[in-house]
Amino acid sequence: MIEADGLTKNYGNVAAVNGVSFSVGKGELFGLLGPNGSGKTTMIRMLTGQIPPTAGSARVMGLDPARDPIGVRGLVGIIPEQESPPSFLTAEEYLHFVARIRNLDRIEERCDRWFDLLDFREKRGVLCKDLSRGTRQKLMFAQSFLHEPRLALIDEPLINLDPIVQRTVKDFLEDYVRDGGTVFISTHILEIAAEICDRVAVLHNGRLLYCGRTGDLAGSGESLERSFLDLVRGDAGA
Ligand SMILES: Nc1ncnc2c1ncn2[C@@H]1O[C@H](COP(=O)(O)OP(=O)(O)OP(=O)(O)O)[C@@H](O)[C@H]1O
Numbered sequence: 437m438i439e440a441d442g443l444t445k446n447y448g449n450v451a452a453v454n455g456v457s458f459s460v461g462k463g464e465l466f467g468l469l470g471p472n473g474s475g476k477t478t479m480i481r482m483l484t485g486q487i488p489p490t491a492g493s494a495r496v497m498g499l500d501p502a503r504d505p506i507g508v509r510g511l512v513g514i515i516p517e518q519e520s521p522p523s524f525l526t527a528e529e530y531l532h533f534v535a536r537i538r539n540l541d542r543i544e545e546r547c548d549r550w551f552d553l554l555d556f557r558e559k560r561g562v563l564c565k566d567l568s569r570g571t572r573q574k575l576m577f578a579q580s581f582l583h584e585p586r587l588a589l590i591d592e593p594l595i596n597l598d599p600i601v602q603r604t605v606k607d608f609l610e611d612y613v614r615d616g617g618t619v620f621i622s623t624h625i626l627e628i629a630a631e632i633c634d635r636v637a638v639l640h641n642g643r644l645l646y647c648g649r650t651g652d653l654a655g656s657g658e659s660l661e662r663s664f665l666d667l668v669r670g671d672a673g674a
Pocket of ligand 1: 447452477478479624
């Protein structure tokens, strides 16, 4: 579903992502881990065609996001980091707006499913500017899955969500991959990765330090947090 081959993004003399290669297969729940500023958001932006790479290439569901960003965005679900729905629309208007742009049928039914699943039906008529951060995050989650994409790329999916909604979202993502969907999430919350990700990649200063099964990174008897810290601190000292 995703192939990254030597992906690189430079901002001036900062290598935000530096020669990173990995692949994600169908039905995987794949986690991109790394400390602040390690390149996670830059990676997701390149994979979703929001920015072109400086070097290297990617294929996402068979398309090159640098050449066909609109095609990629039509196929996948995206939750960008720190993006909010438009302040001047209500929650319901926003979902209808996205559904119409995507030419979807059964719009009411699709929206109702998400209002119920994430438990914010009573907020459907509220302007987005007056929603809490967590409810705006629920709305962004709903918009990204409205068209039932086969691949979802999600930047920090559970930030701002309370523990009850976090549980619902984690269960949803696990069911979604069980039914053949693929999920690529970036997070620095290691408990989430340890709980739900089959495989993880670890970025540090834009470079790939690890890519493999989550359990293999943690190793026997070690927590994912301990192993992650050892890996990143070891790299810093190298
Ligand atoms: N538009 C930009 N212009 C210049 N530098 C940028 C830009 N976007 C990102 N960077 C730099 O690239 C590096 C990687 O940033 P990025 O946002 O991808 O990291 P991240 O892992 O998502 O961080 P966080 O976990 O804090 O969100 C950082 O050094 C950042 O300052």
